[in-house]
Amino acid sequence: MADRRTVLSAALTLGAAGLAGCSAPTSSSTGAGSATTTASKGTTIAAASVPVGGGVVAGSFIVTQPTQGTFAAYSYLCPHQGCPVTRIDAGQAICGCHNSVFSLADGSRVSGPANSGLKAAKATVADGQVTVTA
Template identity: 55%
Template sequence: MHPAHPTSVTRRMFVAGTCGAACTAALSACSTYPVGPAAPASSPAPDAPAQGGPAQGGASLVAASDVPVGGGTVFAEQDVVVTQPTAGEFRAFSATCTHQGCPVTEVADGTINCNCHGSKFAVEDGKVVDGPADSPLPERAIEVDGEEIRLA
């Protein structure tokens, strides 16, 4: 038996009853994160280069003079961030935050920053400066050949 007048309606019930899948799809489109199942850990993303492929080794990233001292540059396509902690010293780290896998988006004020949840990593060694991440960014191998910096 159903009561004549329901006493409370949850937000979920309201959304499901008033617009169903259309609202859910519209709200999902506003999300920063992809919707749907993640790719299996054992298979690379469809457009990702194979391990050891051209983008993994030897790919030219940037001119050394274009990496600011005390800062760095994020290369999202290559999943790498290159920093120059002191003049002439270059380091590289994964551009994927160790908290929940968001891409880091900028290097500012001596830290590599993830805007998803606010984690910050040191440009010198990739260690966590401010969480919620609790693991450092993995280091990536680079080569500096004169003015050119490339993945090793």
């Protein structure tokens, strides 16, 4: 039988490894074949990867292009209970937890249990890249 010190040491080691696995990645794919870069200053994505009239999830943001050359961004956290809004379909962002629906044009609530729209973020465009900050 293992002594108390050995058991506690093993538990702490496993706990630290588990926490390390929960850390956020430094980059992710938008599903459109283009990479996003997430840094402490925000998330950067190629402007060409955001469809006109649509949007993509980039890091912890939803980046939209309501009209050609006009970009907007929103936090991807649903205001209802904080679940990530990761589904983009037919000009709308849909929360997978409770099906709140938001407009990609302005982030407003369309339907569902959320009582407000998505929180706006700042989107700036330079050199074919969209950088989003909270």
